[in-house]
Amino acid sequence: MPAHPYWPLWDVRLSVADLQLRPMTEADQLPLADLLPDDLELDPQATRYPGLDEATNRRVIGFQSYWSSYGSWKPERWRLPFCVRVGGELVGVQELEAEDFALLRTVDSASHLAPRVRGRGIGKQMRRAVLALAFGPLQAEAAITSAWHDNHASLAVSRALGYQPNGESLHPRGNGVDTMTHLRLRRSQWLAAGGAAGVVLEGVPACLPYFGLTS
Numbered sequence: 001m002p003a004h005p006y007w008p009l010w011d012v013r014l015s016v017a018d019l020q021l022r023p024m025t026e027a028d029q030l031p032l033a034d035l036l037p038d039d040l041e042l043d044p045q046a047t048r049y050p051g052l053d054e055a056t057n058r059r060v061i062g063f064q065s066y067w068s069s070y071g072s073w074k075p076e077r078w079r080l081p082f083c084v085r086v087g088g089e090l091v092g093v094q095e096l097e098a099e100d101f102a103l104l105r106t107v108d109s110a111s112h113l114a115p116r117v118r119g120r121g122i123g124k125q126m127r128r129a130v131l132a133l134a135f136g137p138l139q140a141e142a143a144i145t146s147a148w149h150d151n152h153a154s155l156a157v158s159r160a161l162g163y164q165p166n167g168e169s170l171h172p173r174g175n176g177v178d179t180m181t182h183l184r185l186r187r188s189q190w191l192a193a194g195g196a197a198g199v200v201l202e203g204v205p206a207c208l209p210y211f212g213l214t215s
């Protein structure tokens with residue numbers, strides 16, 4: 001019997017090099033709130049409580065996002081948030097998400113790291129781990145990603161993993177308008193580059209029905 005027979009997503013483990021990725025649980029939320037970096041742009045549409053200061057509001061958004069990810073999960077629209085640890089120390093978050101996945105076979109991703117551990121290749125390794133899940137047992141055909149044109153670190157992670165240009169779009173940002181850069185990685189490019197090398201996946205088969213997959 002798996003440890004979480006009705007929510008086997010909690011039994012998934014991804015590891016690569018000295019990184020371990022484990023789906024978030026309630027117990028992770030306070031440590032993650034402490035880790036939340038100031039430069040992570042949160043959904044401007046997310047609920048904010050006028051009586052709370054911005055730092056507290058940002059952390060409340062983190063809690064509500066966590067509850068929403070599992071509470072609103074359905075095969076047609078899911079978001080799997082992983083805690084990322086290096087040698088057991090919590091350093092960040094890597095999410096994998098999709099809409100109409102069984103039909104479109106396309107995943108998106110989002111991530112953040114504590115500033116003190118950035119620039120050491122961890123961002124690339126943790127994205128590689130979730131892409132190995134997506135292009136491996138989930139049989140994705142493509143991975144897309146979007147970042148503001150000036151988010152050099154995020155775009156560099158994607159480009160280093162083989163994502164190709166996929167257009168630009170304009171969006172409200174602050175009091176003005178700014179450019180979002182879109183990139184896409186096709187299954188054939190991922191396989192040709194051998195991106196899954198060294199990534200170990202555990203506990204995935206029991207989860208396939210939750211992604212709308214039968215085998």
Ligand SMILES: CC(C)(COP(=O)(O)OP(=O)(O)OC[C@H]1O[C@@H](n2cnc3c(N)ncnc32)[C@H](O)[C@@H]1OP(=O)(O)O)[C@@H](O)C(=O)NCCC(=O)NCCS
Nearest residue numbers: 111112113118119120121122123124152153154156157160
């Ligand atoms: C995006 C983020 C997770 C990347 O993690 P990271 O561990 O710092 O990235 P890596 O060390 O794996 O670096 C990956 C690539 O980015 C480059 N890079 C890293 N920081 C950079 C910076 N500030 N400017 C330009 N390039 C940068 C690295 O040189 C490397 O490129 P290379 O493989 O061509 O040498 C991290 O910067 C972060 O948490 N940013 C804030 C949150 C955020 O913006 N998330 C994305 C929202 S869309």
